[in-house]
Amino acid sequence: MQPAVRWYISKEGFSAIASERLAGLHGHRSTYSHLDLIQDYLTKLAPGRQERPASEFELVIPADDEAELIAARTAEQIARAADFDQEAINQIKTALIEACINAAEHSDSPDRKIHQRFAIDKDKLIITVSNKGKGFGRANGQSTLAPGAQPAKAARGRGLKIIRALMDEVEFERTDDGARLVMTKYLKRPGSQ
Amino acid sequence: MSTAEIRSRLIENAAVIYPGLYLNQLRGERIENQCQEFLAAGVRRIVINFEETELINSIGISILLGVIESVNHAQGALVLSNLNASNRELFEMLGLMSHIEMVDTEEIALVKLGRESEVVQAVI
Numbered sequence: 001m002q003p004a005v006r007w008y009i010s011k012e013g014f015s016a017i018a019s020e021r022l023a024g025l026h027g028h029r030s031t032y033s034h035l036d037l038i039q040d041y042l043t044k045l046a047p048g049r050q051e052r053p054a055s056e057f058e059l060v061i062p063a064d065d066e067a068e069l070i071a072a073r074t075a076e077q078i079a080r081a082a083d084f085d086q087e088a089i090n091q092i093k094t095a096l097i098e099a100c101i102n103a104a105e106h107s108d109s110p111d112r113k114i115h116q117r118f119a120i121d122k123d124k125l126i127i128t129v130s131n132k133g134k135g136f137g138r139a140n141g142q143s144t145l146a147p148g149a150q151p152a153k154a155a156r157g158r159g160l161k162i163i164r165a166l167m168d169e170v171e172f173e174r175t176d177d178g179a180r181l182v183m184t185k186y187l188k189r190p191g192s193q
Numbered sequence: 194m195s196t197a198e199i200r201s202r203l204i205e206n207a208a209v210i211y212p213g214l215y216l217n218q219l220r221g222e223r224i225e226n227q228c229q230e231f232l233a234a235g236v237r238r239i240v241i242n243f244e245e246t247e248l249i250n251s252i253g254i255s256i257l258l259g260v261i262e263s264v265n266h267a268q269g270a271l272v273l274s275n276l277n278a279s280n281r282e283l284f285e286m287l288g289l290m291s292h293i294e295m296v297d298t299e300e301i302a303l304v305k306l307g308r309e310s311e312v313v314q315a316v317i
Binding site: 066068069072087090091093097101158159161166 | 215249252278282
């Protein structure tokens with residue numbers, strides 16, 4: 001008789017010792033991020049929603065100085081491959097930088113990571129920026145600066161305003177362990193002439 | 194990660210500052226410190242040349258606004274030059290065009306500051 005399969009899920013993963021013990025118990029290990037990925041994938045496969053993104057990329061950056069530049073460069077390459085013009089590419093880069101800065105400021109996760117997903121879907125690019133923490137600050141109307149975070153001098157609300165102005169759609173979502181910002185840029189704006 | 198160094202130089206008692214590739218909090222603070230040094234040294238005409246600047250974030254802009262305020266308070270003048278279309282759009286989008294002086298090139302900025310200096314001297 002085969003032993004029961006156990007699936008252990010932790011907010012941020014397991015230590016080496018815990019992993020070794022769980023392996024001895026024939027247990028599978030996942031984090032909340034894995035669950036999010038599985039959930040997203042299953043949602044896309046749900047009946048009535050047969051379409052899947054043409055291409056998806058994921059990136060994880062540290063919430064350190066200038067790491068958001070790496071994200072911007074990645075977004076640039078992806079947007080260029082999706083035939084966005086240079087003006088749109090610049091707007092995407094700028095919005096993504098602001099999203100990363102917000103995520104870094106308001107994340108209270110000890111791993112200080114910012115997760116990004118880039119999905120090219122027909123005529124649009126969908127960028128998801130997620131962090132573990134209380135949210136994206138002013139996005140949800142609450143001041144949720146992480147302990148020890150240094151609020152930027154008078155940056156009040158400008159970052160969010162920039163994101164909303166440069167991207168075609170912006171949505172904030174709460175996740176089990178943090179928050180997610182979903183930004184969409186269309187190759188051609190809906191209803192444009 | 195790259196260093197947060199900025200460049201600057203003096204041209205006939207006017208200072209020109211080059212923020213570099215990315216104006217963020219680190220470089221914004223460097224610019225702020227550099228401007229304070231120039232002001233302390235008696236320099237009252239400052240140009241910030243964005244020719245090399247590809248990206249600006251909201252924190253950099255906030256610091257920049259503080260720098261402009263400091264320069265104005267010291268009876269000086271500060272002009273931004275060489276902004277690319279994307280960065281110019283950023284200032285327009287944030288409704289900041291009335292708070293800043295913006296010209297196309299460093300040369301135009303220096304001429305403008307020179308003329309303003311002559312006007313101030315004439316008034317005095």
